[in-house]
Amino acid sequence: MNKEMIKLNDVKRSFGEKSVLKGVKLKVNKGETFLLIGRSGAGKTVLLKTILGLLRPDSGTIFIDGQEITQLTKAKLEKIRLKFGLVFQNSALFDFLTVWENVSFFFKQHTKMSRREMRKKVTQTLALVGLSGIEDAYPYELSGGMRKRVAIARAIIYDPKIIIYDEPTTGIDPIAVDKIVSLIKDLHNRLSITSVVVTHDLETGLKIADRIAFLLGGEIIFEGKSQDVKNTTDKRLLQFIQGASGGPIKEMEV
Numbered sequence: 402m403n404k405e406m407i408k409l410n411d412v413k414r415s416f417g418e419k420s421v422l423k424g425v426k427l428k429v430n431k432g433e434t435f436l437l438i439g440r441s442g443a444g445k446t447v448l449l450k451t452i453l454g455l456l457r458p459d460s461g462t463i464f465i466d467g468q469e470i471t472q473l474t475k476a477k478l479e480k481i482r483l484k485f486g487l488v489f490q491n492s493a494l495f496d497f498l499t500v501w502e503n504v505s506f507f508f509k510q511h512t513k514m515s516r517r518e519m520r521k522k523v524t525q526t527l528a529l530v531g532l533s534g535i536e537d538a539y540p541y542e543l544s545g546g547m548r549k550r551v552a553i554a555r556a557i558i559y560d561p562k563i564i565i566y567d568e569p570t571t572g573i574d575p576i577a578v579d580k581i582v583s584l585i586k587d588l589h590n591r592l593s594i595t596s597v598v599v600t601h602d603l604e605t606g607l608k609i610a611d612r613i614a615f616l617l618g619g620e621i622i623f624e625g626k627s628q629d630v631k632n633t634t635d636k637r638l639l640q641f642i643q644g645a646s647g648g649p650i651k652e653m654e655v
C-alpha cells in the first residue's frame with residue numbers, strides 16, 4: 402500500500418516576476434497530522450492551493466493518494482478535490498445562509514439526499530464538532546470559535562480523506578483555541594484522517610502535529626518530527642521559533 406497521501410517533487414510556481422515556490426519537496430504520510438509553518442507571505446496558502454489543484458504549478462509533480470494530479474483536466478481535478486475537506490483562513494462562511502445551509506452547501510452538489518436526510522446528516526456532523534441546536538442560526542449570531550467549528554463541520558461532512566486547515570485558530574480567544582485543538586485531535590483520532598495544518602501559533606501547532614515542515618525562501622528547509630523541532634540546530638528554524646528579529650533570516654526574507 403502507498404504510504405504517502407501527498408507527495409510533491411520540485412514544485413515551482415511564480416506570479417509574474419515573483420517566484421513564490423522555488424522547488425518544494427514534501428511528503429505527508431497517510432493518517433498523520435502535518436504542520437506547515439513559515440513567515441507571512443512565504444507561500445503557505447499558495448502551496449495548499451497547489452496541493453488542492455486550485456493553482457497549477459509551473460513545473461514539478463504532485464501526487465495525491467498515489468495519483469499524479471499535475472496534468473489532470475479541470476473535471477478530473479474536481480473529483481480529486483472531493484478527497485479534501487477545507488477549513489479556510491477566515492472560516493469563509495456565507496453570511497446570508499443559515500448554519501445548516503452553510504454546512505450542506507458543497508456536500509449538496511455531490512449527493513442525492515433528500516432535504517430531510519440532509520438535515521439529519523448536518524445535525525450529526527454538528528454534533529461531531531460539539532455544536533447542537535444552532536442549525537437555523539446565521540453566522541453573525543455565533544462566536545468566532547463557533548464559526549470555526551461550523552467551518553470544520555462543513556469540511557468533514559462528506560468524509561474527506563484529507564483535511565486542510567489554513568489558520569484554524571486565528572482570531573479566537575485562548576480557551577476557544579484549546580477547544581479547536583482538542584477538536585482537531587479528536588477528529589483525527591475518530592476519523593483517522595490525514596490532516597495538513599497551517600498556523601502561526603506554533604505552540605498550538607506542535608500540540609497537534611506528528612511532523613512539521615518549514616517553508617522559507619520558496620523551499621522546505623526543514624522537515625521532521627515535532628519533537629525534532631525543539632532539538633534543532635538549524636539556525637533559521639531556531640530564529641523562527643524564538644521569533645527573534647536578529648539572525649540568519651533577513652527582515653525582508655520570506
Ligand SMILES: Nc1ncnc2c1ncn2[C@@H]1O[C@H](COP(=O)(O)OP(=O)(O)OP(=O)(O)O)[C@@H](O)[C@H]1O
Pocket residue numbers: 416421439440441442443444445446447448
Ligand atoms: N493569485 C496571486 N497572484 C499574485 N500573487 C499572489 C497570488 N497568490 C499569492 N500571491 C503572492 O504569493 C506570496 C505568498 O502568498 P501566500 O498567501 O501563500 O502567503 P502565506 O504564507 O499564506 O502568508 P500568511 O501567513 O500571511 O497567510 C505573496 O507575496 C502573495 O502576494
Ligand SMILES: [Mg+2]
Pocket residue numbers: 445446447490567
Ligand atoms: Mg496564508
